[in-house]
Amino acid sequence: MEVSDISHKIIADLLTARSGQQLTEGRRWRVGSALSGIFRERGISNVDQLVCLLAEPSGDELAQQVVEALLNNETYFFRDRVMFELLDQQALRALAERRADTRKLAIWSAGCSTGQEALSLAMMFTEQAKRWAGWDITIHGTDVSTQAISAARNARYTQFEIQRGLGVTQMISHFEETPEGWKASPKLQKMVRFKVRNILDPPESLQRYDLVLCRNVLLYFDGPTRERAFDRLAQSMAPDGLLMLGAGETTVGRTGSFEPVKGMQGLYGRAFPNSAINQPPTRAGHSAKNAPPLMPLVGGARG
Numbered sequence: 001m002e003v004s005d006i007s008h009k010i011i012a013d014l015l016t017a018r019s020g021q022q023l024t025e026g027r028r029w030r031v032g033s034a035l036s037g038i039f040r041e042r043g044i045s046n047v048d049q050l051v052c053l054l055a056e057p058s059g060d061e062l063a064q065q066v067v068e069a070l071l072n073n074e075t076y077f078f079r080d081r082v083m084f085e086l087l088d089q090q091a092l093r094a095l096a097e098r099r100a101d102t103r104k105l106a107i108w109s110a111g112c113s114t115g116q117e118a119l120s121l122a123m124m125f126t127e128q129a130k131r132w133a134g135w136d137i138t139i140h141g142t143d144v145s146t147q148a149i150s151a152a153r154n155a156r157y158t159q160f161e162i163q164r165g166l167g168v169t170q171m172i173s174h175f176e177e178t179p180e181g182w183k184a185s186p187k188l189q190k191m192v193r194f195k196v197r198n199i200l201d202p203p204e205s206l207q208r209y210d211l212v213l214c215r216n217v218l219l220y221f222d223g224p225t226r227e228r229a230f231d232r233l234a235q236s237m238a239p240d241g242l243l244m245l246g247a248g249e250t251t252v253g254r255t256g257s258f259e260p261v262k263g264m265q266g267l268y269g270r271a272f273p274n275s276a277i278n279q280p281p282t283r284a285g286h287s288a289k290n291a292p293p294l295m296p297l298v299g300g301a302r303g
Helices: 005-019 025-034 036-042 047-054 060-070 080-099 115-125 146-154 159-163 168-174 186-191 223-235
Strands: 105-112 138-145 175-178 183-184 192-196 209-214 237-245 258-260 267-270
Touching: 005 025, 005 047, 005 060, 025 036, 036 047, 036 060, 047 060, 047 267, 060 146, 080 105, 080 115, 080 146, 080 175, 080 209, 080 237, 080 267, 105 115, 105 192, 115 138, 115 192, 138 146, 138 186, 146 192, 159 183, 159 237, 168 175, 209 223, 223 258
Parallel strands: 105 138, 105 209, 138 192, 209 237
Antiparallel strands: 175 183, 237 267, 258 267
16 A cells, blocks of 8 residues: 555654654555554545544544554564573572562563563463562563553463463463453463553653563664663663563663673663672672662653
8 A cells, every 4th residue: 555755754753752663664564554454444545544534633542543553562472482591590590689688579571562471471480489489579561552451451362372482281271261262360460460651751650670571672763762762761670670672682882771781691781880780699689789779861751
């Protein structure tokens, strides 16, 4: 479907304003197919007609529909298994040592889409119940898409979705087959809370996360917006917290807020001089006490 330059710019500006994502020329081809459902629902045949409807006083609901349709919600359980192995073998072991005195962990799945990543984390903990006995573990999943968060809260997945990343044993152990799909167990759902949130927004509370997963989200931001996102992520993390990006993402040359963690390939810590994150703890659970306090960071207003 042909999309005029003017209509493309209006749609692109709308997406950027509401999500921070860029609708680059390289993604222009997918506009028509992504919006096809809206075309059918509204009885329109092209993007120019859609843009005219957006200009009407009642166009706000339609605008949100357009943004939701253009967001990339691709996800599946244990996506990139090697990354989850890295979490299990390195990140969580390090954090467990640093939090041995409080036995609390707060984890944020930023850009969680329909919830598979957050539920995969919950499965990791429940499958190692002995190791995490007595720990208070909270997992928050956020996304800018209201539709994705609604699906995550519902925690029901089709046969196709449940088989992407899960073996039969995990399916049966953690999900119940219902006429409406595979429903996550109450135990998993209790560990995870989902909320609509843009990672470009300021932190909503004093909550500081020990581990943040923000994978394949920043790919769609331009340089300045990505830098703002890194700042916001840093503001939401504990001084010695850990950040995991997508397999093809890095903080190197992209931000001054994070630096690679020594000995933990693929993980990043907040960039402080002599930060605790790059120093081995002298006593289990006490390295964070010598970490620098949270500092104000430059940033503007996804999850």
